[in-house]
Amino acid sequence: MINVGILGYGTVGSGVFDILRENGKLIAGRAGEEISVKHVLDLRDFPGDSVESVLTHDFKDIEMDDDVQIVVETMGGLHPAYEFVKACLERGKSVCTSNKALVADFGPELIQLAKDRNASFLFEASVGGGIPIIRPLQSSLSPDEILEISGILNGTTNYILTEMKEKGADFDSVLKDAQALGYAEADPTADVEGHDACRKIAILTSLAYGKNVDFHEIYTEGITKITDRDIIYANRLGAKVKICGSSKKVGDGVCAMVAPVLIYPDNPLYSVDGVFNAILVRGNMVGDVMFYGQGAGKLATASAVVSDVIEAGKNIGTGVPVQWTAEKLSLVSFEESKSRFFVRTAGTKSDSESKVRDAFGDVEEVDAGFSDEYAFVTGEITEAAYEKAAGAVGTVINKIRIS
């Protein structure tokens, strides 16, 4: 029998508890032995809940119990999650976490610590919720050099952008509805400003290249500046606005960013709507593969955590290797990153056209019926070239990169 301790009985932690109980027999068959929850740590009490018999308020009950081989960390936040996980790994326990902040900040250190103790540090649930992506990236795609990763990594913002398109509504009203429905948090900053997606693309990029990406260095732009007019232009172009986390091999370097992009129907990410997430990976041999599913939600995310628990359980005493070292992965300077840009400028066509062509060269005009604006799509240019030209024009209202 494998004994598990769970740190945090919130949404995901209680989901892990429920799955290990409800699917327990099936899981025992697949894991080769029974997996039982021995302790659940939470500061709160849960009177009448089935967790009561295993609930503790003292972390030491888990840390010091040598019968506990696997610890699930579903507390969220950096502290004390980091200290607790470290203490468990130091005692030779394996840890499975859904905590993307912890993984993005401390991944290489915790992976190394697990390795030193022949234990596992696994985090399938930290990216894409229930979508299998971390393990396929490490195993199924191991023959491939990864050329590009591009993902809709945040369900809240994908829901907001989908609703803006379908209802023709503006950002603020859709955000309020999303908050009322529980799809967006009271403080939506981490989602709408792209910080959540940034940590996730940092994790995926680190795994793809085996070296550490400092997520602070990734250019991150949220969706708060996207307006209903942008959506109308996107419709006119036959495209959708999505916020993507992406990283791309450029020469010997990697270029990573999080930003709203225009996606066309020939891209499989185009049809990923609502709260769903998807990650497109391009390998130099396998071509494009995409992984799609629920990027959040109690049981979906908990299922990913439990898949890690089963894998850690099968590898007690040896540990599951994860290729992600502390060596820094150098990112290509953002200024050198290239895209085509959709750009809206204030003023009529006759005001703007020659100014725009002087600055951007040949552009494709986009007419969505607004006579007070002049909008266009540029050729492929660097961020630096875009900034210079936009500065010269002086009347840019908004820009969106084209995927």
Added chain:
Amino acid sequence: MINVGILGYGTVGSGVFDILRENGKLIAGRAGEEISVKHVLDLRDFPGDSVESVLTHDFKDIEMDDDVQIVVETMGGLHPAYEFVKACLERGKSVCTSNKALVADFGPELIQLAKDRNASFLFEASVGGGIPIIRPLQSSLSPDEILEISGILNGTTNYILTEMKEKGADFDSVLKDAQALGYAEADPTADVEGHDACRKIAILTSLAYGKNVDFHEIYTEGITKITDRDIIYANRLGAKVKICGSSKKVGDGVCAMVAPVLIYPDNPLYSVDGVFNAILVRGNMVGDVMFYGQGAGKLATASAVVSDVIEAGKNIGTGVPVQWTAEKLSLVSFEESKSRFFVRTAGTKSDSESKVRDAFGDVEEVDAGFSDEYAFVTGEITEAAYEKAAGAVGTVINKIRIS
């Protein structure tokens, strides 16, 4: 160093050879040691090809070489692939294959044989080409009871149906074009009659439930009866015709079939077009997850084979467990399987309407502008009930199930 023997230097076998050479350094890093091709078996000669130095015409050179720990089987067909694979496993070598016929016919026996010798028998490439599906189904989805699998499992037929829709062309002319382009074989029977997809859904279903599905027992219907009029009706319904392999848990049993179905835009398989494949899996905890990519092609399929080689290489001496026993999985009688049906009948509306309502009860009429037909969608009924009602009407031209 791990030594590999490759049986068959055709499309996939030469792809495996190329990947192990071109991505060799990266693969060595991830596998933990160098993986080198020591022998390639083929009856043909390849003068001037880099395979020449390792080419053999004698299987014994691989079978009897104790330095060869992993054998790649990419010959296709059942014989002598089966005899060769069995001989290799009996000598304790691991085998990685792309041969779906071999896996569908002899899966449990070869898995057991590998297990008895602490070796691996792996077959990621046998379903979905380069798409990671076998390994995720076995590991990432291990916490879940699988409720349903539904897949676009054959690129040739998906290409044909996509072209029929996009060009408004009929089956025969699109098939001829596909043959000219190399997307369909000279004898397209296995693809267009659904036999290929049938073996693939049998493999996936066997893995999902750990018991053996006899693919002969799966109801299989191809796309040869789909006409341009069916596509026009599908357009009218806002749906697409796709040929899907599916299996679904119904009570304690599993219902499996391969057939053309109408798929609506809310299904993520709707946007899988052309030669791409995708597999949608519904777990009782994780919900819907989908895996998408190139279902065929030299390097994509070979990449899946090499991912197995790397995994087998990491598990020399222990073997990678695969949960698929010889115990028979009992399929629900096809007659009891339930669907909604789109049905076309010959004759005008006034000829047919009352006859149809007498036989099928309340139906939704579908008007695509053909006055010589009466078409409709039924409620959810069993196959047996459909057959009885269709017999009573007596004028059915075609029917397509609704996904």
